[in-house]
Amino acid sequence: MPRINGVDIPENKRIVVSLTYIYGIGVSMAKKILEKAKIDGDIRAKDLNDDQISSIRNSIEKLQCMVEGELKRVVSQNIKRYKDIQCYRGTRHLKNLPVRGQKTQKNARTKRGKRVAVGGANPKVVAKT
Template sequence: MTRISNPHYPPVIRIISGRNMPRIAGVNIPDNKRIEIALTYVYGIGRTLSNKILAQAKIDPNIRAQKLLPEETNRLKEIIEKGLRVEGELRRERMMNIKRLKDIGSYRGGRHAKGLPVRGQRTKTNTRTVRGNTRKTMGSGRRAAEKT
C-alpha cells in the first residue's frame, strides 16, 4: 500500500496491484498513462473534456490509470455514460448529420459526397488531406516512338 497525497484532493490509500486496463465506454484505457491523457483514447473526449470529467469525479488527473480504485472507475463510467455522447453514438450522430446534408441536396452535402473540402478551402492546390494522396501524373500526350 502506498499513501498518495495531493493538496487539491483528499488523501487516499491505494492498493497497487497488477490489474487489467480499465474499460470505459467500450474502450480499453491504457493503464501506464496519466488518467488525464488516457481518457482521450475514448472517441469524443479531448484534453479539456477529460479535465472537466476528472474534476466532476474528484479524481487527481496526474495519477496513472492502473492506480484508479474500482469506485473511481465506476464514477468515471457513470459520468461518461450518462452525460456525454461518445464512441459509437457520437460517430453515428456525425454520420447521420452528413447523410442529412446529402439528402437535402445542400452545397455542403455535395462537397461531402464528392470528397472535397467542405468549409471553403481552395482546391486548385492543397486539398491532400480530404482527397488523399492520389497523384495523377501527366505525360506529353504522345506515345513514344517504337524502335524497329
C-alpha cells in the same frame, strides 16, 4: 488495462490523458469528468480501483456527453442529411472535396486522392495510334 465505454485506456499515462483516448472526450472534458468523480488527474490509470472506474463511468453519463459509437452515429447521420438535402456541404461530401472552404487547385491532395498523370505519355504508345 482499464476499460471505459468500450475503450481500453492506456495504463502508464495520467488519467487525464488516458481519458482522451475515448472518442469525444478531450482534455477539458476529461478534467470535468474527473472533477465530478472527485478523482485527482495526476494519478496513473493503472492505480485506479474499481470504485473509481465506476465513478468515472457514472460521471460520463451524468454529464450527458456523447462518446464513442453514439457520437460517431450522430456525425454520420448529419453528413447523410447534408447529402440528402443537397446543400453545399452535402455536395462537397458527395464529390469527396474539402467541405470547409479550403482551396483545391494547389492543395487538398489528401481529400482529392492520388495525382493522375496527364502530360507524361510514352512517345511509342502515342506513335502507334
